[in-house]
Amino acid sequence: MSRHELLSPEGLRIDGRRWNELRLFEARLSTTTAADGSSYVEWGNTKIICTVAGPVEPKMGSNRSQDGATVVVEVCFAAFSGNDRKKRARGDKRVQEMQTALQRTFSEAILTQLHPRSEILITLHILSQDGSVLAACVNACTLALVDAGVPMSDYVVACTAGSYFVRGGNNPEDEGEDPLLDMNNLEEADLPSVTVGTIGGGEKITLLQLETKVRLEKLEGMMAVALDGCGKLRELMDEIVRAHGNEVVRRIAL
Amino acid sequence: MAPSTLTTLISPAELSYLRSSLALVPPIRPDARTPTQFRPLVAEIDILPSTNGSARMVWGDGGECVVGIKAEVEPTEPTSYGKRRNWVEVGVEVQGQRDDDPLGVFLGMTVGESLLTPTSTLTERLVITPKFHWKLYIDILLITPPLSHPATLLSLSTNLALRSTRIPRLISESDEDPIFDDDWDASIPLYSITSQLPPITLLVVSVEERNIFFDPTREELSVGDCVLAISLASSPAHDAPKVIGVRTLESGTGGIAADAKDGVVAASIGGVKRRVIKRIIKESLSVGKEVFESLQGVVDAN
Numbered sequence: 001m002s003r004h005e006l007l008s009p010e011g012l013r014i015d016g017r018r019w020n021e022l023r024l025f026e027a028r029l030s031t032t033t034a035a036d037g038s039s040y041v042e043w044g045n046t047k048i049i050c051t052v053a054g055p056v057e058p059k060m061g062s063n064r065s066q067d068g069a070t071v072v073v074e075v076c077f078a079a080f081s082g083n084d085r086k087k088r089a090r091g092d093k094r095v096q097e098m099q100t101a102l103q104r105t106f107s108e109a110i111l112t113q114l115h116p117r118s119e120i121l122i123t124l125h126i127l128s129q130d131g132s133v134l135a136a137c138v139n140a141c142t143l144a145l146v147d148a149g150v151p152m153s154d155y156v157v158a159c160t161a162g163s164y165f166v167r168g169g170n171n172p173e174d175e176g177e178d179p180l181l182d183m184n185n186l187e188e189a190d191l192p193s194v195t196v197g198t199i200g201g202g203e204k205i206t207l208l209q210l211e212t213k214v215r216l217e218k219l220e221g222m223m224a225v226a227l228d229g230c231g232k233l234r235e236l237m238d239e240i241v242r243a244h245g246n247e248v249v250r251r252i253a254l
Numbered sequence: 255m256a257p258s259t260l261t262t263l264i265s266p267a268e269l270s271y272l273r274s275s276l277a278l279v280p281p282i283r284p285d286a287r288t289p290t291q292f293r294p295l296v297a298e299i300d301i302l303p304s305t306n307g308s309a310r311m312v313w314g315d316g317g318e319c320v321v322g323i324k325a326e327v328e329p330t331e332p333t334s335y336g337k338r339r340n341w342v343e344v345g346v347e348v349q350g351q352r353d354d355d356p357l358g359v360f361l362g363m364t365v366g367e368s369l370l371t372p373t374s375t376l377t378e379r380l381v382i383t384p385k386f387h388w389k390l391y392i393d394i395l396l397i398t399p400p401l402s403h404p405a406t407l408l409s410l411s412t413n414l415a416l417r418s419t420r421i422p423r424l425i426s427e428s429d430e431d432p433i434f435d436d437d438w439d440a441s442i443p444l445y446s447i448t449s450q451l452p453p454i455t456l457l458v459v460s461v462e463e464r465n466i467f468f469d470p471t472r473e474e475l476s477v478g479d480c481v482l483a484i485s486l487a488s489s490p491a492h493d494a495p496k497v498i499g500v501r502t503l504e505s506g507t508g509g510i511a512a513d514a515k516d517g518v519v520a521a522s523i524g525g526v527k528r529r530v531i532k533r534i535i536k537e538s539l540s541v542g543k544e545v546f547e548s549l550q551g552v553v554d555a556n
Contacts, residue, residue: 034316034398045303049320049397051349079345079393080305080322087345090352123349125395127320128304 006187007164007178014186015044022159022182022229025236027139029147029244037148041140044184045130050140052148054120063119068112073102074123075137081129098134105207106141109199111151120150131184132160134195134209139237146241154200155237158207159229161222162193163214177218179225194219196226201234203227264473273477277462284473290541292469297411297552299418307419307444311411315471318397319407321415327382327432328389338377339370341389346408348396358396364501365394365408368453368485369416371498375450376416383428388421402472403503405483409455410549416452417553419444453487453498454545458534460526466534468541475503480526482534486542495542497535 007013017023023044032038035051055069063070075098079087088095102122110120122144124137138158145152162180183193192214197207205227214222264272275282281289293314302308305322312318331337344366346358369376369392380388392415394408420441422434435441445451459470459478467474475481485499 032316032318032397033312034318034401047302051397074350076347076349076395078320078322078347078395079391080302080308080324083304085324085326085391085393125320125349125397127322127395128302130304 006190007166007180013180015184017182019164019178019180020225020228022232023184025139025233027143027237027240029143029241030248035144035148037144037146037150039140039143039147041136041143043132043136043139044182045128046133046136047126047128048133048136048140049125049127050137050144051123051125052120052141052144052150053123054148055115055118055150056121058117058119064117066116069110069115069118069120071103071107071110071112072119072121073099073106073141074121075099075102075126076124077126077129081126098137101134101207101209102137102141105138105156105197106145108206109142109152109154109156110145111153114151120145129185131186131188132182132195134158135160135197138197138207139233143237143241147244155234156197156199156206157201157230157234157237158195158197159226159233160188160193160195161226161229162187162191163218163222164191177215177221179218179221181225181229192218194222194226196223196230198227198230198234201231264476269473269477272473273461276465276467276474276477279464281461281465281467283467284471287469289465289467290537290544292545295410297414297549299414299552299556306421307415307417309411309414309418311407311414313402313407315401316398317401317404317407319404319411320395320397321408321411322393322395323415323419324391324393325380325388325419325421326391327386330381330385330387341377341380341387342366342369342392343390344369344392344394344412346394346396349398361396361404361408362394364405364455364483365392365412367501368409368455368499369412371453371485371487373496373498374453374487376452379444382424382432383430386432392416402470403457403475405455405503406457406469409453409485410545413452413454413549414552417443417445417549418556451488451546451549453485454542454549455483455485455499456538456542456545457503458482458484458538460530460534463527463530466530466537468538480530480534482531484535484538484542486538486546488542488546494539495546497539500531500535 026042028040031040032051037052039050041048058064075095077088122141135158142156160183162183164178164180166176192212195209199206296312299309306325307323310320344362346362348358420443423440425435426433460466460480481503483501486495487498488495
């Protein structure tokens with residue numbers, strides 16, 4: 001696919017969105033009964049199951065810390081999640097990088113000092129990948145941690161933004177870069193994109209990952225768009241959590 | 255048998271109590287089920303857009319698994335029928351276990367075994383042209399570590415996933431390299447409604463020759479005399495299914511030696527009579543028919 005087709009002259013992207021629109025974000029809480037907390041996130045065609053165990057006694061002594069709980073994140077890409085079947089080994093570099101990024105992000109957001117000498121184990125199963133996988137993982141973790149009742153300072157919300165180069169044709173003044181919110185797989189493959197994670201959907205950034213080269217001046221615009229998306233997502237996630245809470249309370253009352 | 259699925263944390267006294275209540279006529283199961291009753295389960299199919307077929311199943315004890323099936327075109331080597339074993343690859347990933355964990359390999363083998371029996375007709379369906387065939391990758395994610403033996407859970411969800419599997423329609427002639435229709439709506443289901451359905455495997459445990467139980471819990475498995483995994487294939491007309499395979503699994507240590515006094519749990523002398531096995535197979539045919547009907551219900555509801 002050539003880069004031109006990613007954004008039509010009318011300003012529509014390949015999946016019909018405008019530059020500042022998110023894909024459909026749907027999530028459910030408490031999907032897995034055997035876990036302390038769990039969530040299922042569907043973001044466009046990216047689908048993720050997240051389970052949380054803990055705070056529990058650490059299996060390994062090295063995860064026991066007097067200062068606070070240790071957060072351990074495990075990411076599993078299902079072999080059928082991509083376009084071609086591909087089995088990823090546990091030691092895969094990209095998977096390990098994601099695990100470390102998530103581990104650091106959530107060690108900051110969780111009030112770990114309340115559970116010393118214990119471990120919080122987060123497992124992510126990526127069932128289907130269609131762009132913004134890391135961001136979807138962050139959102140799924142947040143919802144599962146809320147479901148598990150792990151104390152956090154606020155929602156951790158992540159979103160991606162990309163930058164699309166517009167060719168001016170005969171008129172050089174039309175040339176420029178347009179930021180795009182919430183990248184899907186095809187856009188991610190061709191355009192530079194940044195993943196931004198925030199605590200509380202405001203200006204407090206806890207995760208920033210830029211995979212490709214981009215001109216420094218463009219970064220601010222991309223981040224501003226991504227932050228905007230994080231704010232919207234926080235509202236969505238808050239609605240989902242409150243609806244789930246009401247449902248739980250209603251069931252207890254019956 | 256991978257031992258980790260059968261380790262129980264209940265005491266000899268509890269085992270003895272459980273065994274004697276299961277040996278009563280009529281038997282009393284700890285969760286008040288009848289001998290042929292299954293635990294409640296939730297199932298859905300066709301959930302993942304990037305696969306040829308997929309299913310998710312949640313078992314009553316919290317066991318959850320997701321199955322995704324992908325098909326790839328592969329050239330057929332002109333060899334014997336036996337090579338067709340490689341046309342289907344089953345992989346099981348258990349959460350929290352290493353990649354080379356024996357449990358996953360063992361479970362994958364159990365599922366693959368029943369699919370590849372010559373009577374299951376799966377490999378015949380994968381033939382595209384004399385020179386090419388589909389290679390089927392069945393990947394199973396076991397999201398919660400098994401509380402009871404997951405063989406039935408995996409087999410039922412694989413069955414559902416196979417039934418939701420669609421393969422692209424061939425538009426080239428049979429002597430050319432295969433070319434397929436791009437239109438997903440024109441794709442062909444691997445198993446049509448009127449054909450023989452993929453096989454299922456049921457776990458059955460017998461206690462004291464008198465009673466046999468379907469869908470046993472881990473505790474029930476550990477006090478059984480004999481645990482059988484019975485693979486059944488259904489016929490399209492929904493009459494009685496056919497047994498295509500029987501595999502014995504290791505039962506627990508709860509068997510009571512014939513000469514033991516007062517129901518004290520001792521090491522079992524092992525072995526069951528032939529008539530017990532005959533009865534198990536006979537009963538699994540009628541239960542199997544019901545299971546196939548309920549699976550049909552899941553497919554119809556989609």
